[in-house]
Amino acid sequence: MNKKYAVFTMDVEAFADTECLSRAGMEFEQDMLDGLDAYMEILDRHGIKATMFSVCRTALQAKDRILNHLRKGHELALHSYDHRPLCQLTDEEFRSQTKMAKDLLSETFGTEISGYRAPCFGIDDSKLQILRELGFDYDSSHLGFSFARHTMPVGFHGFEQLRKGILRCKDFFEFGLTQDRLFGHDYPISGGGYVRLFNWGIIKAIIKDYILKNDYYVFYLHPFELSKQPIPYLPKLKLYDQYYLNHGIRSYHKKVEWIIQILSRAGYEFVTFKELVQHMKNA
Numbered sequence: 001m002n003k004k005y006a007v008f009t010m011d012v013e014a015f016a017d018t019e020c021l022s023r024a025g026m027e028f029e030q031d032m033l034d035g036l037d038a039y040m041e042i043l044d045r046h047g048i049k050a051t052m053f054s055v056c057r058t059a060l061q062a063k064d065r066i067l068n069h070l071r072k073g074h075e076l077a078l079h080s081y082d083h084r085p086l087c088q089l090t091d092e093e094f095r096s097q098t099k100m101a102k103d104l105l106s107e108t109f110g111t112e113i114s115g116y117r118a119p120c121f122g123i124d125d126s127k128l129q130i131l132r133e134l135g136f137d138y139d140s141s142h143l144g145f146s147f148a149r150h151t152m153p154v155g156f157h158g159f160e161q162l163r164k165g166i167l168r169c170k171d172f173f174e175f176g177l178t179q180d181r182l183f184g185h186d187y188p189i190s191g192g193g194y195v196r197l198f199n200w201g202i203i204k205a206i207i208k209d210y211i212l213k214n215d216y217y218v219f220y221l222h223p224f225e226l227s228k229q230p231i232p233y234l235p236k237l238k239l240y241d242q243y244y245l246n247h248g249i250r251s252y253h254k255k256v257e258w259i260i261q262i263l264s265r266a267g268y269e270f271v272t273f274k275e276l277v278q279h280m281k282n283a
């Protein structure tokens with residue numbers, strides 16, 4: 001039996017970078033980054049080290065906050081330069097922005113930036129190749145949910161599957177987001193709106209069953225999903241987008257605690273992705 005690994009992550013981005021808000025061109029004073037601290041408070045209490053995928057400009061604006069979590073042993077990785085979906089960038093724009101962001105974060109925070117997650121989980125084969133050429137060790141963008149916005153066709157040519165959700169191409173890894181079958185479709189059970197918005201009784205049963213039968217689980221959140229600040233009333237947004245921003249926010253911390261407990265009971269080891277790269281290389 002393989003050793004079981006769980007990775008807790010956060011996509012550290014300002015509230016205005018939330019897909020439905022940036023699509024509507026909305027700007028906000030509040031960044032909701034207190035939700036990062038709230039998440040880390042839960043994880044620190046359980047002795048869990050997390051991977052923070054941060055938008056470059058957000059990390060630079062919230063330098064002290066990020067440094068505080070880095071000092072406690074959490075990992076910093078890149079969630080793009082400015083959160084523009086990659087389908088809107090040429091390969092050369094992607095290469096130069098990503099190199100600049102990787103170098104800026106490494107210098108500013110004194111830590112190697114070895115991981116990447118694409119905005120809205122949209123990546124393709126040529127962008128993956130660029131990440132490898134820029135010296136990244138891993139990507140964690142594959143959601144596998146065809147209904148999500150900004151996804152791109154990706155074939156993972158040259159990759160071999162190590163276990164469900166983990167692919168390897170030489171020394172480079174793809175750590176996919178966890179998904180399972182729901183009503184005949186692959187559905188992400190790895191956090192964000194997918195876990196928050198759907199019927200919790202059903203999601204709970206699926207997550208529990210998945211965790212018992214598998215050996216790799218990834219969880220992710222955005223800061224606004226745990227922020228103590230009220231979500232602004234935005235009547236101009238479509239009803240679904242208002243629902244996305246508000247539903248289940250107040251109780252999300254309890255779901256995070258429940259998932260941690262289930263993983264612990266099932267014997268999962270909590271690691272950062274940087275640590276998981278080493279475990280997979282040594283396996």
Ligand SMILES: [Zn+2]
Pocket residue numbers: 011013079083118119120
């Ligand atoms: Zn994002």
